Amino acid sequence: MKAIVYKKYGTPEVLKLNEVIKPMPHKNEILLKIAATAVNSGDIRLRKADPFSIRLIFGLIKPKVNILGSVFSGVIESVGEDVIKFKVGDLVFGHTDMGFGAYAEYKCLPEKSSIALKPANISHKESAVIPFGGVTALYFIRKAMIRPGQKVIVIGASGAVGIAAVQLAKEFGANVTGVCSTKNIALVKSIGADNVIDYTMDDFTMNGETYDVIFDTVKAISLSRSLKVLNKDGIVILSAAGISEMLQGIWISLTSTKKVITGIISHKAEDIIFLKELIESDKLKPVIDKTYPLEKMSEAHVYVEKGHKKGNVAIEIQ
Template sequence: MKAVICTGYGSPEMLRLTTIDKPVPKDNEICIKIYATTVTAADFRIRSFTVPPAFWLPARLALGIIKPRNPVLGVELAGEIESTGKNVTRFKKGDQVFAATLKSAGGYADYKCMPEDGPIALKPVNATFEEAAAIPIGARTALYFLKKGNIGKGQRVLIYGASGSVGTYAVQLAKYFGAHVTGVCSSANIDLVASLGADKVIDYTTGDLADKLETYDMIFLAVDKCPFAVCNKALADNGVYVNITSPLKTPQMLRASITGKKKFITGGGPSDSAEDLVTLKELVEAGVLKPVIDRNYPLDQIVAAHRYVDQGHKKGNVTITVQSPPSI
């Protein structure tokens, strides 16, 4: 089968289209024929080995010393079940599904085998395979951290990085939960963020951001580019600060949590269950949630797709068509 492998840590040129053996499902696994995948921040971090210095050695041991231990990247996918193991009861051949593959990756290939009890769900009926592939990481992350921060009706929520993958979902989900949402993005993305339901949009590229902020019950950082001092000043006395990219609480966060009632949430992420995917499927089918697709590339242009994502300016998601689904 066709697959893109990562031959070493570094630039997008480390990715190479080749042929590898097709996987065979174990008794409890399903084999998915992949139609679409994505280029996420996780794929970028694994390929380029972009990790905090303190985590360099543990990350090398976990991911691979000189190159990724799992050479096929692609942490989310959508496709159709081609076959199932003899003990599988949850799915059947022909089911259209979408899945997160963060632990083992494998989306940059024609086929992927996964345990049936993993983060897999039936694809939203009103979503294309590319749209469905763009849901499992960004949308699950946004949902997980908003719920962990006890998002609620009437809260004033600031979302920094509102035009990226997690950010576009966070805006829509925060509105769904009844919050008053202020999105922060560049001037080029103001209309996009407003179209997602943001009540107010702030352009961080003009003027002093701190002067534009009000007081918020929750500050949600989808990208870690807003100084903590600025966020802390704008956070209500009993507010919640969420930073999805920070692996650990910083000394400033620890001091602020000791001296006040503010809550600081970092690190972690959603569990490897299908529960959140089922919730997101229902929200997409209800018209509450819409994946934002910036660009789509065929699998043989994966290097170009990674180059584009490396620039750090994508709007929503960048998707990859692995192979075309059969015509109906």
């Protein structure tokens, strides 16, 4: 089978289209023929080993995991003898968690992975871009216990996590303000934001407004600036936090009435099913900026790494 393989950390050029051995499912696994995947910020960080701490988990000198890609949509080609939830021919989508491997034509996954039947009303490439931003936003929104009537501001509202965060916070009943650049104002309004702030024209920390929850999806501003416009007992969510932000967050949470939420997300099949139901009820919409074929993966990485994509970048696998 064809797969995008990388054997050393570095620039997008380390990603090579190779022939690799097609996997075979174990008793409790499904074999998925992948129709589409996506390029996300997590793939970029892992390819570059940035921050350096990534090397402590995924390989100090060279990567232990040689095929990236954490999201997928496709069709089940075969199943192990102990699989009961899925059958051959099922159209599914989901998240590989830390297993990666979706930059390939085939992938084996345990039946109990974060997998669900594909939403009936969208395509494979649209389904593939949902789990990364959707799972991330859902995890932090639930952890913050966002509830009806709260004022929530989403920084980076036009990115993969931001687009999901705006829509999910609205679903949970919040009044949502999105922060983005001028060219993305219409997009953020279209996904349901009650208010939109153009960061090139207005500094939301200086306009007199305060918020119950500040969701920074892109590590765009300092914690000290966020805290100035956070209500008493408010919460800052840092989904892209580094170690220094995590340590600052722990200190703030311990020494004040305000709370900072960071950390590694966790998820399960029920979360993918929840997102599927929202999509099918037209409450969560995928946003795709560009689509590339598998063999153009390095080009897709170059584009995503520039940091200006609207929503998601999809990869179609022929």
